[in-house]
Amino acid sequence: MAAPASAGAGTAQFRSPEDALKQGIGAYAGGYYEMAIPALEVAAAKNLFLARYYLARIYADNQSAHTDHAKAFILYQQIANDYADVDPDDDRRAPFVAKALTALAGYVRRGLPELGVRPNAERAAEYLHHAAIFFNDEDAQFELAKLQLHGDGVPSDVASGKHWLSILSQKGHAGAQAFLADLYWRGMFMDKDPIRALALISVATKNAPGSERVWIEDIYQNIYCGASTGVRKQVGGMVAEWDNRYGRKPPGEANSPFDSLSMRPARACANGEVVPLDFGPSANMAPLIAEDASKPEPATRQVTGPAMGFTHGGTVGGPDLRHWRSDTGTSSLRSERDPLRDVGAPDHTGPGR
Numbered sequence: 126m127a128a129p130a131s132a133g134a135g136t137a138q139f140r141s142p143e144d145a146l147k148q149g150i151g152a153y154a155g156g157y158y159e160m161a162i163p164a165l166e167v168a169a170a171k172n173l174f175l176a177r178y179y180l181a182r183i184y185a186d187n188q189s190a191h192t193d194h195a196k197a198f199i200l201y202q203q204i205a206n207d208y209a210d211v212d213p214d215d216d217r218r219a220p221f222v223a224k225a226l227t228a229l230a231g232y233v234r235r236g237l238p239e240l241g242v243r244p245n246a247e248r249a250a251e252y253l254h255h256a257a258i259f260f261n262d263e264d265a266q267f268e269l270a271k272l273q274l275h276g277d278g279v280p281s282d283v284a285s286g287k288h289w290l291s292i293l294s295q296k297g298h299a300g301a302q303a304f305l306a307d308l309y310w311r312g313m314f315m316d317k318d319p320i321r322a323l324a325l326i327s328v329a330t331k332n333a334p335g336s337e338r339v340w341i342e343d344i345y346q347n348i349y350c351g352a353s354t355g356v357r358k359q360v361g362g363m364v365a366e367w368d369n370r371y372g373r374k375p376p377g378e379a380n381s382p383f384d385s386l387s388m389r390p391a392r393a394c395a396n397g398e399v400v401p402l403d404f405g406p407s408a409n410m411a412p413l414i415a416e417d418a419s420k421p422e423p424a425t426r427q428v429t430g431p432a433m434g435f436t437h438g439g440t441v442g443g444p445d446l447r448h449w450r451s452d453t454g455t456s457s458l459r460s461e462r463d464p465l466r467d468v469g470a471p472d473h474t475g476p477g478r
Contacts, residue, residue, distance in 0.1 A: 295371055
């Protein structure tokens with residue numbers, strides 16, 4: 126659904142639909158949704174792809190005064206229906222289609238009563254799997270890894286879930302880093318390791334995108350406040366080295382002259398101790414996931430691509446998930462399967478959420 130342009134004269138405000146799109150995206154980037162919506166509506170009425178995508182983003186934003194999940198769902202569904210098979214390598218729309226599929230999976234998994242959409246875990250899994258495998262989208266891969274660990278409506282595959290959390294963490298995915306740190310802290314699916322937990326969550330906190338900061342900083346506060354003085358001292362220089370290797374600033378902040386950490390709300394432990402969001406000023410580098418010879422390593426397929434470091438003590442050459450094929454999938458949304466198999470869709474954005 127392309128939302129109708131408001132005040133029929135809206136087109137007169139812009140030289141062309143392309144000009145409307147440019148102004149709409151600019152207003153969106155600046156957080157001026159009330160200015161972005163009319164411009165994007167004009168562009169969407171002319172079927173400009175990015176107009177629909179950014180309108181959906183605005184309507185899906187729970188922090189916005191313009192939240193309308195029904196409109197967001199319809200726009201995301203249109204994108205999925207029309208563009209799910211665009212070339213993932215050569216079509217510039219591909220990354221946006223992947224994000225739309227991932228967002229749509231969340232709606233389908235939870236259901237949307239205002240549109241009569243009932244929860245459908247199987248269909249949601251198809252959307253999410255397509256985004257993760259065909260489009261090689263990291264956020265979708267992250268959600269699939271969490272589902273494999275928990276067996277949330279799907280068969281559990283702990284080895285593969287840990288494998289992909291490690292790969293994503295080494296690539297700098299802040300959500301995967303925070304989730305993995307929480308698992309280390311609580312000793313879930315792996316041996317409890319407070320040192321790795323604090324080092325990894327410290328990296329994630331420094332590099333978390335704005336939309337993920339609240340739950341990531343919640344985990345950081347819990348781990349930092351619960352860590353002993355000895356653990357904090359051992360982590361020390363480890364944080365700086367891990368941040369150098371695994372830190373990845375969000376695109377909009379990579380070259381920012383401002384220190385985003387200093388602009389975030391202050392946090393404190395129950396005893397009143399201030400929680401430093403920029404922790405750490407030396408330990409030897411340790412793998413993100415310690416080697417465990419008693420458990421088989423998930424199967425991966427080596428393809429040409431950038432190395433992504435080590436996991437379970439072994440080197441993993443960057444696997445392009447699109448090269449994995451399913452022997453049962455026939456439709457575009459039931460295609461390639463690899464270590465992330467038989468999985469469903471996400472229903473939370475962080476550990477325990």
